Amino acid sequence: xxxxxxxxxxxxxxxxxxxxxxxxxxxxxxxxxxxxxxxxxxxxxxxxxxxxxxxxxxxxxxxxxxxxxxxxxxxxxxxxxxxxxxxxxxxxxxxxxxxxxxx
Amino acid sequence: xxxxxxxxxxxxxxxxxxxxxxxxxxxxxxxxxxxxxxxxxxxxxxxxxxxxxxxxxxxxxxxxxxxxxxxxxxxxxxxxxxxxxxxxxxxxxxxxxxxxxxxxxxxxxxxxxxxxxxxxxxxxxxxxxxxxxxxxxxxxxxxxxxxxxxxxxxxxxxxxxxxxxxxxxxxxxxxxxxxxxxxxxxxxxxxxxxxxxxxxxxxxxxxxxxxxxxxxxxxxxxxxxxxxxxxxxxxxxxxxxxxxxxxxxxxxxxxxxxxxxxxxxxxxxxxxxxxxxxxxxxxxxxxxxxxxxxxxxxxxxxxxxxx
Numbered sequence: 001x002x003x004x005x006x007x008x009x010x011x012x013x014x015x016x017x018x019x020x021x022x023x024x025x026x027x028x029x030x031x032x033x034x035x036x037x038x039x040x041x042x043x044x045x046x047x048x049x050x051x052x053x054x055x056x057x058x059x060x061x062x063x064x065x066x067x068x069x070x071x072x073x074x075x076x077x078x079x080x081x082x083x084x085x086x087x088x089x090x091x092x093x094x095x096x097x098x099x100x101x102x103x
Numbered sequence: 104x105x106x107x108x109x110x111x112x113x114x115x116x117x118x119x120x121x122x123x124x125x126x127x128x129x130x131x132x133x134x135x136x137x138x139x140x141x142x143x144x145x146x147x148x149x150x151x152x153x154x155x156x157x158x159x160x161x162x163x164x165x166x167x168x169x170x171x172x173x174x175x176x177x178x179x180x181x182x183x184x185x186x187x188x189x190x191x192x193x194x195x196x197x198x199x200x201x202x203x204x205x206x207x208x209x210x211x212x213x214x215x216x217x218x219x220x221x222x223x224x225x226x227x228x229x230x231x232x233x234x235x236x237x238x239x240x241x242x243x244x245x246x247x248x249x250x251x252x253x254x255x256x257x258x259x260x261x262x263x264x265x266x267x268x269x270x271x272x273x274x275x276x277x278x279x280x281x282x283x284x285x286x287x288x289x290x291x292x293x294x295x296x297x298x299x300x301x302x303x304x305x306x307x308x309x310x311x312x313x314x315x316x317x318x319x320x321x322x323x324x325x326x327x328x329x330x331x332x333x334x335x336x337x338x339x340x341x342x343x344x345x346x347x348x349x350x351x352x353x354x355x356x357x358x359x360x361x362x363x364x365x366x367x368x369x370x371x372x373x374x375x376x377x378x379x380x381x382x383x384x385x386x387x388x389x390x391x392x393x394x395x396x397x398x399x400x401x402x403x404x405x406x407x408x409x410x
Binding site for chain 1: 134136137138142143145157158159162163177178179180196197198199227228229231233235236237239240310330
């Protein structure tokens with residue numbers, strides 16, 4: 001299961017290693033398509049942290065990262081954003097993207 | 104080899120899957136966006152059996168029901184559909200290939216884009232196509248809704264909960280929405296309705312900053328906005344039907360008869376992608392059930408127990 005982050009632990013949890021963060025909300029249609037894909041790929045790829053951020057509960061973090069449309073998936077290395085994707089990626093393409101960006 | 108592949112995962116697609124699975128057909132649903140367009144509706148008030156429910160919640164019930172009955176459901180985008188002898192072949196964006204004895208097309212509508220200069224350039228940089236998805240990012244900001252339909256009016260109503268100002272820019276003389284919604288947005292003092300105006304251009308730097316109108320409004324053709332929500336309606340997503348050489352009318356709708364049969368044997372269609380008399384979930388669901396019955400008859404040679 002992807003770990004849910006909050007305003008207090010976001011920085012610390014993403015500060016080291018490789019991370020993929022899914023900015024989502026419960027009321028967002030496309031996020032419902034992304035959710036099981038994110039979980040599945042997250043359980044398959046080792047050595048990468050899969051996190052999710054509920055934009056309603058984390059308005060400050062979302063705005064700090066300029067999230068204006070969801071789902072937004074941000075790829076991070078040692079606390080720094082390396083790339084982002086807006087909108088849904090399907091299972092195979094998401095998996096490939098994670099492997100390419102965070103190899 | 105599947106007995107039936109259903110393309111689209113909204114009311115029509117899921118209902119077809121529920122019926123097909125109960126006919127014991129080997130069934131696959133491929134949905135570009137699971138739940139379809141209704142998942143963009145925060146409140147559904149007219150789906151019988153539910154006094155009020157969110158589009159997401161309603162569709163998650165459809166999905167669970169179809170799954171529990173044995174239908175397979177995948178999220179992917181079908182790029183190609185073809186017929187080779189009696190086999191239908193499907194190719195997807197993820198390079199997956201599937202084969203089926205019959206097809207049910209239930210791809211719904213795709214959104215009409217804002218074609219004015221800047222429209223594409225600022226997509227996701229202030230130009231949005233889903234007020235329920237992205238509206239909350241405009242708390243205390245100024246936004247504009249482009250369009251005059253019922254969906255446009257609903258978007259304005261929703262956005263006024265977050266934004267400090269909502270313009271509705273519509274080229275027609277008067278909005279075309281349900282009277283209840285019209286009364287609501289007219290009474291809302293955050294909403295300003297501009298009828299008879301066209302968007303000539305969208306300008307900004309990193310994000311949207313202003314709309315250039317074709318005529319001056321309150322003395323200026325510039326309208327300062329932080330975000331734009333485009334509600335210009337939908338176009339039936341019927342490209343795959345054309346590839347299969349099924350009949351499509353001048354409005355891009357797949358032509359079906361009362362049995363949801365298209366002009367190609369073994370290909371059925373249901374919901375908003377068809378020449379339906381009414382673009383509503385309940386109608387799409389009904390057509391999905393009919394299409395599944397017709398596919399069952401085609402695949403097994405038996406007539407549906409309900410016909």
